[in-house]
Amino acid sequence: MSLKDYIGKLTRLRTGRSGPHERPHKPAFLLAIMSMVETGRMDGNRITYDPDLYALFKKYFEAVQAEDDTVNMRDPFWRLSTDGLIEHSPNAGFEGVVDAVTSPPALKKWRELSSHSSLPPDFYHLLQDPDARGRLRQAVIERYFASQAAEIEHIVREEQGIGAYERVLEEMSETSDPTPSAPADDIRSQAFRRVVLRAYDYRCAACGLRVILDDLVLADAAHLIPFATSHDDDPRNGMALCKNHHWAMDRYLIAPTTGLAWRISRCLDDRIEGQKDLIDLNGRSVILPKQPRYHPKAESLQWREQKLAPA
Ligand SMILES: [Zn+2]
Known part of the structure; x- marks a missing residue:
């Protein structure tokens, strides 16, 4: 599928509704995935239910949520498979079962069914390209969050800064270069925390x-x-x-x-x-x-x- 096809998919997500209000879970989750790809935090095309992804999803979610929206990552993560944007890899013995599970399972059950998920390969490929990624992100923002565009762009830039320092710290552990000049305190401490906890x-x-x-x-x-x-x-x-x-x-x-x-x-x-x-x-x-x-x-x-x- 082409970039245009994916822009079409992203702007026609099957979101939950409360009256005229569209639930922001799925588009917020997709923004988090885009930041993960952008900052090199995805382990190849492999998405797992981990605290880094949850924190990032929550950051976007909190910037766009309406009063009665409650933060919950299981829902969009599991249900985006019905939009053709996520594929859940079944564990041995659960082939065929995963696709039949339509509501998001409890985490224990989830881990039993599937160890990881991935993006459709052509979508993953498109997200690697900065220009295509920018257009996909813009399509999501304009369609779902036009009035919060400034807050979202702030998060995107902040994550780019943290991600860049994470890469510096990870590379430091392979060399003996002295500490490079550090960014602002909140950026550097978040990057240090993520790299050390993951390690x-x-x-x-x-x-x-x-x-x-x-x-x-x-x-x-x-x-x-x-x-x-x-x-x-x-x-x-x-x-x-x-x-x-x-x-x-x-x-x-x-x-x-x-x-x-x-x-x-x-x-x-x-x-x-x-x-x-x-x-x-x-x-x-x-x-x-x-x-x-x-x-x-x-x-x-x-x-x-x-x-x-x-x-
Ligand atoms: Zn202890």
Whole structure:
């Protein structure tokens, strides 16, 4: 299908309605997909229900929602297959079942049916081309969100900025180039957070907790040497930690060492009731990212180790 055909499809989405109001879910989801492609955050032509995509969808959705619209990504993600804009790949044993499921399944069921989805190959191909992508995006904005065009364009530009810094940080982990000049604080901290959390697959490097609710993630992205001291957003100066372990590391009660094990401060005392969980961390291995290029760097680990609070 040609660009013109896809513009036709995008401007004739089967949206839900509430009186004359068209629900914005499907077009907002498509804007999120376009930003994912634009900033190189799609893993090839593969879309998964992940917190990055949810956060991006929510950002567009909140810019365009009417009062009684409620944020929900399952609906547009699943139902865009009936518009011929998404294909859900069935897991082994569920071939033929996926197409028959018309309402979006609960997430547990979704994961059982299908591990990922994709765009029709010619649509994916068109979105790679900046000019075609711009025209497709413009068609969606003009058709559904003409009165909110300025807000949407602001999000598009902000995402371009965050995405560009994400690429810089990812490339840093392959070289030893010094930190390049950083963009504005909110842009750089969002990019650092995304790269580090993805590298650790949203899992705490101390206890292994991994909890995701839509766009909400239990783990934080922590700097090993604080940014204020190091000005270093290299993902190897970062670590994903749950709220408790982030708090404890920031207060120098626990530290990852150059031997990639956890050490605890001597000021923790196993005779004090309630400190056992932190004390038990002593000597345990750091839970590392799958890709070695994101493993923490020695100088950052050394800094943490030396800073452990004395007894
Ligand atoms: Zn933890």
